[in-house]
Amino acid sequence: MGFYTNLPPHLQEVDIIVAGGGSAGCIVAARVSDADPNLSVLLVEGGANNDDNPTITHPAFLMANLAPDSKHSLYWKANRSNDLAGRELIVPSGGLLGGGSSVNLMVYTRPQRSDFDSWKTPGWSADDMLQCMNKATDYHHHQWETYHGADDGHIHGSDGPMHVSGDGFRSSRLEDDFIDAARKSGWPEVPDLQTMDAIDGVQRAMRYVDPAGRRQDTAHQYIHPLIADGRHPNLHVLLESRVVRVLFEDKRAVGVEFQPVSQPSGDNDNPPSTRFVRAKRMVVLSCGALGTPGILERSGVGDAGILTSAGVPTIIHSPGVGRNYQDHHMMIYSYKSTLFPEETLDAVCSGRLSVEHLVQQNSGILSWNGVDASCKLRPKDEECVSLVWGSIHITGSSLDDSPDFDVGFFSDPEGSDIQMHIWMYKTQREMARRMRCFDGELAWTHPQFPSGSQAAPSTASSTTPSAPGSPPELAYSDADDQAIEDWLRKNGGVVDANLNVHGVQALKVADLSIPPSNIAANANSAAMAIGEKAALILINELELGN
Numbered sequence: 122m123g124f125y126t127n128l129p130p131h132l133q134e135v136d137i138i139v140a141g142g143g144s145a146g147c148i149v150a151a152r153v154s155d156a157d158p159n160l161s162v163l164l165v166e167g168g169a170n171n172d173d174n175p176t177i178t179h180p181a182f183l184m185a186n187l188a189p190d191s192k193h194s195l196y197w198k199a200n201r202s203n204d205l206a207g208r209e210l211i212v213p214s215g216g217l218l219g220g221g222s223s224v225n226l227m228v229y230t231r232p233q234r235s236d237f238d239s240w241k242t243p244g245w246s247a248d249d250m251l252q253c254m255n256k257a258t259d260y261h262h263h264q265w266e267t268y269h270g271a272d273d274g275h276i277h278g279s280d281g282p283m284h285v286s287g288d289g290f291r292s293s294r295l296e297d298d299f300i301d302a303a304r305k306s307g308w309p310e311v312p313d314l315q316t317m318d319a320i321d322g323v324q325r326a327m328r329y330v331d332p333a334g335r336r337q338d339t340a341h342q343y344i345h346p347l348i349a350d351g352r353h354p355n356l357h358v359l360l361e362s363r364v365v366r367v368l369f370e371d372k373r374a375v376g377v378e379f380q381p382v383s384q385p386s387g388d389n390d391n392p393p394s395t396r397f398v399r400a401k402r403m404v405v406l407s408c409g410a411l412g413t414p415g416i417l418e419r420s421g422v423g424d425a426g427i428l429t430s431a432g433v434p435t436i437i438h439s440p441g442v443g444r445n446y447q448d449h450h451m452m453i454y455s456y457k458s459t460l461f462p463e464e465t466l467d468a469v470c471s472g473r474l475s476v477e478h479l480v481q482q483n484s485g486i487l488s489w490n491g492v493d494a495s496c497k498l499r500p501k502d503e504e505c506v507s508l509v510w511g512s513i514h515i516t517g518s519s520l521d522d523s524p525d526f527d528v529g530f531f532s533d534p535e536g537s538d539i540q541m542h543i544w545m546y547k548t549q550r551e552m553a554r555r556m557r558c559f560d561g562e563l564a565w566t567h568p569q570f571p572s573g574s575q576a577a578p579s580t581a582s583s584t585t586p587s588a589p590g591s592p593p594e595l596a597y598s599d600a601d602d603q604a605i606e607d608w609l610r611k612n613g614g615v616v617d618a619n620l621n622v623h624g625v626q627a628l629k630v631a632d633l634s635i636p637p638s639n640i641a642a643n644a645n646s647a648a649m650a651i652g653e654k655a656a657l658i659l660i661n662e663l664e665l666g667n
């Protein structure tokens with residue numbers, strides 16, 4: 122059977138609990154349960170099953186999962202921010218089995234080599250992570266690609282569960298138009314921008330969509346096949362059950378407390394009823410960059426001051442938990458075009474074409490995610506450097522206490538992060554203006570320039586720090602530098618290179634909350650690589666399959 126919304130009596134204790142069934146969590150649970158049939162694995166997911174749900178499997182319905190009332194996404198409300206004109210930003214993340222991979226835009230992009238190497242963590246170099254990304258993917262080369270002999274089969278994966286293709290519906294006229302306009306703006310077409318080295322160009326987009334037009338999410342590609350094949354009775358998935366906290370005995374993780382979604386939330390006088398499940402060998406947290414910090418803090422692992430204010434007894438003072446939140450800022454500027462309606466996703470998104478009609482007709486447009494070209498453009502150093510971090514912390518011990526969530530966007534006192542956006546705005550606008558189908562800006566999605574302005578220029582200013590004062594400079598040896606780096610890492614870090622949470626035993630984290638710094642790409646490939654890496658670490662440590 123494999124899927125439950127009520128934990129059956131025989132599953133009160135398992136070997137491994139994976140909390141959170143998203144991009145990384147599904148991979149961890151599937152790989153370790155497949156490695157050893159004697160190992161019982163329980164994946165606990167807060168959201169619903171995604172199995173064969175048409176709004177998930179058909180790429181064209183992607184916007185339905187991001188509607189304000191969608192049960193497929195979680196919406197994290199940030200604090201009101203003066204840096205954002207007084208707005209309370211909402212950050213979405215996946216909220217059902219498959220997590221972000223079930224609701225994302227399916228764009229296949231990968232980090233740059235320098236992103237991984239800058240983590241400076243043994244075992245997590247760009248070469249290590251390339252192997253993990255490739256383990257997850259089966260890349261279908263498209264007819265337009267010419268590799269100049271570069272791809273000897275090692276750049277992209279060829280036998281992983283997640284198919285990547287450029288097949289299915291494409292709005293070819295628009296795609297060619299954009300690529301041509303980018304070239305006129307000085308950005309050439311590059312056949313493959315996902316080599317981890319290529320940069321400064323535009324590419325015809327590849328997608329996490331298989332050649333038959335189905336979304337590739339980690340639940341459909343890793344979990345469902347194992348549950349269906351009848352050979353993995355050791356893999357169990359508990360759905361609609363939100364993990365509240367990790368249970369500890371003598372600082373060893375021994376299970377989790379969870380709250381079935383069907384339970385009323387309760388209040389101070391009548392707290393919601395919760396349940397428990399025990400893990401004999403390991404608990405792995407994989408609830409995402411916004412979900413995992415709260416679980417750690419409710420469990421007593423976090424900054425002691427924050428835990429005390431929230432009424433949670435401290436088990437380990439770990440000041441890095443919930444700190445250093447970084448994200449990709451996404452701005453959408455829209456343009457009017459001379460395209461025909463069938464060359465856009467408008468009719469699907471607006472509801473002019475119904476889901477039922479399109480599915481009945483098996484329409485080709487169902488396979489389309491609306492992204493036919495993408496680019497990776499690097500501004501010059503003097504144009505911007507963005508190093509702004511936010512944070513997310515609990516304010517109370519219950520799942521329903523709203524987090525204290527500071528996105529940190531645009532909060533750099535030097536303004537470097539906003540300069541990045543100004544650069545991006547101008548760059549994309551020059552491309553759009555060079556497209557043949559360009560028919561003007563959709564004004565309300567653009568900045569409101571003063572009347573009479575030609576919408577010009579605000580240039581980035583160099584923000585070189587002032588020179589040090591009069592004392593002679595200290596001389597540092599390489600070993601001194603390493604010592605400083607180690608101290609900084611320990612002070613801010615939450616997990617070690619094997620994903621163990623500092624200060625406790627039998628607890629690991631495997632999701633996008635662990636990277637020391639952000640990556641320059643859409644994040645799904647990195648999240649999946651973390652899942653593959655975590656599985657390798659667990660299989661090795663627990664000597665599974667031997």
Ligand SMILES: Cc1cc2nc3c(=O)[nH]c(=O)nc-3n(C[C@H](O)[C@H](O)[C@H](O)COP(=O)(O)OP(=O)(O)OC[C@H]3O[C@@H](n4cnc5c(N)ncnc54)[C@H](O)[C@@H]3O)c2cc1C
Nearest residue numbers: 141143144145167220221225226227228364409633643645
């Ligand atoms: C709208 C959107 C569009 C995106 N587009 C792209 C794209 O085109 N290409 C790309 O590469 N990347 C894209 N991304 C990013 C990418 O999908 C995510 O970065 C990635 O899925 C994160 O993986 P994760 O494993 O860290 O977390 P998630 O995939 O978010 O997994 C976390 C899981 O934990 C569950 N959970 C949370 N709290 C609890 C709890 N208390 N108890 C139990 N379960 C819990 C959630 O329901 C979820 O299933 C997009 C993301 C979003 C939100």
